[in-house]
Amino acid sequence: MPFDAYADAPDEALLALYANGDRDAARLLMHRLTPRVFRQAFRMLGDKAEAEDVAQEAMLKLWKIAPEWRQDEAKVTTWLYRIVANLCTDRLRKRRGNKSIDEVAEPEDGAASVADQMQQKTRSDALSDALNQLPDRQKQAVVLRHLDELSNPEIAKIMDVGVGAVENLIARGKRALASVLAKRKNELGYSDD
Amino acid sequence: MNWGTAMTDDSEKMMDLETFFEAGRKDAPEFSAALMSRIIDDIDSVADQREAPEPVAKGKGLLGRILDGIGGWPAVSGMATAGIVGIVVGISPPEAISEFTSAYVNGTTDLYLVDPYDSFGFESFEG
Structure with missing residues (x-):
């Protein structure tokens, strides 16, 4: 398997190799990209099974588009982030068709019971709950910026908006997050000292 | 971390937000090994479809070649319509046609398709 030979090859080159029949190139691309595709989907959806379905669907779209991929266009990662964002938005809309916003937004009961053992996991879960209360676009921008650690220009390409709009979405998202988390500070076990 | 009641400043809240991020x-989160298997299956199935040979178009038979020669099915339908009209006119001709044909075939009036009195004939009448 020529994984070592391809180790330094850019994603776009691997995709071109796959388009020319090299399946190993696609496998290497899969190992490189699936973790971040899955993470992005999971952070947007908060459901592992659904995130795996989205990751598979996004990667399938990549395999199919390989022969038409133009090397001078977008980066593969940017394209994939956009695909995942769109797939997640579709699923979130469908969910909201079945549930009221209040149902989605309500944090799980029982968070107070872990007040004394505030750990990283609890913070992460609290963040996930809070993110689920944001409008989709704000949530997407905040996740890409602060969890996937992408630059604002890259997020702008993914979301197909200007950099100013991204900054605006992130700022509003963070204000909303801070406000949601502040309401839960007692549950989350923060003290005054 | 301090998220006490005194803390109201936005920037302070934002700073705390970073610990959540x-x-x-x-x-x-970790994804299952099954996801990788599913993706590998997709890689192979998309490549298989791409590499499968195009189905070879079958050669045309005699009828196909005749049809091509006369202009295809549209030409055949035109010919069929013309044929049917011909049969109908033959069996039950319109009045104008039957008058003309009966005068031509049985009537007393001589109808000529060729002028019997050409320039030479006219001169012979005149003497």
Whole structure:
């Protein structure tokens, strides 16, 4: 398997190799990209099974588009982030068709019971709950910026908006997050000292 | 971390937010091995479809070649319509046609398709 030979090859080159029949190139691309595709989907959806379905669907779209991929266009990662964002938005809309916003937004009961053992996991879960209360676009921008650690220009390409709009979405998202988390500070076990 | 009641400043809240982001980044979920298997299946199936030979178009038979020669099915339908009209006119001709044909075939009036009195004939009448 020529994984070592391809180790330094850019994603776009691997995709071109796959388009020319090299399946190993696609496998290497899969190992490189699936973790971040899955993470992005999971952070947007908060459901592992659904995130795996989205990751598979996004990667399938990549395999199919390989022969038409133009090397001078977008980066593969940017394209994939956009695909995942769109797939997640579709699923979130469908969910909201079945549930009221209040149902989605309500944090799980029982968070107070872990007040004394505030750990990283609890913070992460609290963040996930809070993110689920944001409008989709704000949530997407905040996740890409602060969890996937992408630059604002890259997020702008993914979301197909200007950099100013991204900054605006992130700022509003963070204000909303801070406000949601502040309401839960007692549950989350923060003290005054 | 201090999120006490005295803390109302936005920037302070934002600073606290970073600890949540950090926790979120570290709490990366793991996907199942089955996901990788599913993706590998997709890689192979898309490549198989792409590499499958195009189905070879069958050669045309005699009828197909005749049809092509006369202009295809549209030409055949035109010919069929013309044929049917011909049969109908033959069996039950319109009045104008039957008058003309009966005068031509049985009537007393001589109808000529060729002028019997050409320039030479006219001169012979005149003497």
